[in-house]
Amino acid sequence: MSATGTVPAPFIEAWIAEFVKSVEMFTGAVVAIEPGTPDADAAAPAEGVLWHEQAFERQDTGRLWIGVPTPDAVRLLGDAPADAASGAALFRELAAQSLKAAAELLNTSSHPGLKGLDTVSTEPPPPSSAAIALRITGKGEAIPVWLHCDNTFADLLQSPDRPAAPTTAASLPAQPATAAPDSLHGIDLPVVVVLGRATLRIAEVLKLTVGSIVELDTRVGDAVDVCIQGVVVARGEVVSIRGNYGVRIVEVLRRNRLQVQAASRPPRAPQPAVAAGLH
Numbered sequence: 001m002s003a004t005g006t007v008p009a010p011f012i013e014a015w016i017a018e019f020v021k022s023v024e025m026f027t028g029a030v031v032a033i034e035p036g037t038p039d040a041d042a043a044a045p046a047e048g049v050l051w052h053e054q055a056f057e058r059q060d061t062g063r064l065w066i067g068v069p070t071p072d073a074v075r076l077l078g079d080a081p082a083d084a085a086s087g088a089a090l091f092r093e094l095a096a097q098s099l100k101a102a103a104e105l106l107n108t109s110s111h112p113g114l115k116g117l118d119t120v121s122t123e124p125p126p127p128s129s130a131a132i133a134l135r136i137t138g139k140g141e142a143i144p145v146w147l148h149c150d151n152t153f154a155d156l157l158q159s160p161d162r163p164a165a166p167t168t169a170a171s172l173p174a175q176p177a178t179a180a181p182d183s184l185h186g187i188d189l190p191v192v193v194v195l196g197r198a199t200l201r202i203a204e205v206l207k208l209t210v211g212s213i214v215e216l217d218t219r220v221g222d223a224v225d226v227c228i229q230g231v232v233v234a235r236g237e238v239v240s241i242r243g244n245y246g247v248r249i250v251e252v253l254r255r256n257r258l259q260v261q262a263a264s265r266p267p268r269a270p271q272p273a274v275a276a277g278l279h
Contacts (some may be wrong), residue, residue, distance in 0.1 A: 007064070007132045007147045008157035010110060015147075016134075022098040027078045028140035029139060036133030036144060044124070044131075050088055050125040051124050052095040055117040056103055062153025065125040065146075066095045068136075072143040076136065079190065079203050090202065093124065111157055114269055130154055193247055194225040195238070223250055 016033045023031050049067040056062050068076070074087035077094075100116035106116045113229070125131075125148035136143040196216025208214075223235035227248060236247035 006130050007149045008154055010106060011102060011157055012132065012134075012147065014105045015098060018101040018105065019094075019098040022094050022101070023076065024188050027076075028201055029078060031076075031136050031138035033145070034135045034137055034142075036135050037067070044133075044144075044148075046124075048148070049124065050091060051122055052092045053120040053123065054096060054099045054127070055120045056099075056114060056153060056156060057117060058156040059093070060112065060152050060156065061117070063125075063151050064099065064148050065148040066099070066256045067128070067146040068143060072136075076139055076143055077202075078139075079201075083209050092119070106157070126150075186276060189228050192213075192227045193236075193238075193245075194227060196222075196224075215217060 020033065023029060030090055044067045048069055050070045050073045051065055051067045053065045056064065056174050067235055068091065070084075070088065073091040074084055077087050077090055096116075096119055103114045105118035129148040131148045134145045134147065136145055196218035198214050198216050200214070217266060222249060224238055225232045226234040226236055226249070232253055234249050234253055235250045235251045237244045239248050
């Protein structure tokens with residue numbers, strides 16, 4: 001398969017970081033990605049490659065492909081998949097997750113507006129697509145991986161648009177840091193009560209059945225976290241209120257931080273209240 005050009009470097013750098021994190025999350029293994037063979041023969045073979053095609057949009061919609069030899073894709077995932085078919089599906093899920101995360105990373109930094117869309121297909125890329133060959137190391141023999149993109153995708157990353165410089169505190173009128181505007185007081189915020197957390201491998205999740213017990217990182221009697229928009233704002237004790245779960249607040253945290261965050265957000269239309277839930 002011949003190829004011309006290359007995949008934009010900013011996306012490769014962002015994707016490598018996200019792919020390595022995704023592999024560790026899916027399998028617990030720590031891998032690295034290194035440059036592959038720079039020869040013209042470094043293009044992917046015509047057969048035996050597991051392909052994942054992803055669409056991206058910014059000013060236009062472009063496509064990018066990731067390919068790995070099928071046996072190596074399964075080997076990369078270790079014990080996580082039950083068989084080759086589930087291994088292929090799991091690799092494509094891992095690829096999609098890392099590609100979308102890379103787009104979001106660039107969206108919030110150098111390329112605002114870049115967004116990863118849904119998977120397009122599992123077909124190989126056209127011979128005319130730009131390509132680069134890399135190697136995944138850390139799982140025994142190095143695993144070749146190929147990235148291809150069409151011209152439209154390359155164009156999406158040719159002109160980075162820097163976000164406008166953030167407004168400095170000196171340019172804002174003086175106001176109390178802990179006071180949220182009255183216009184925000186009527187906005188509903190989802191409250192999440194975190195009973196505890198646990199980390200499971202994919203293989204362990206697939207083995208969960210009725211009656212399985214998942215051990216959390218909190219002990220009986222420990223205070224639970226009360227979170228709003230991902231920020232822990234209080235801790236409390238789980239209680240029963242007329243047959244429903246409730247939380248008795250025993251400690252309030254980060255109140256100033258929450259109010260500053262609320263003050264910095266534009267007003268939104270009120271949404272239906274979301275009841276607190278136990279995770």
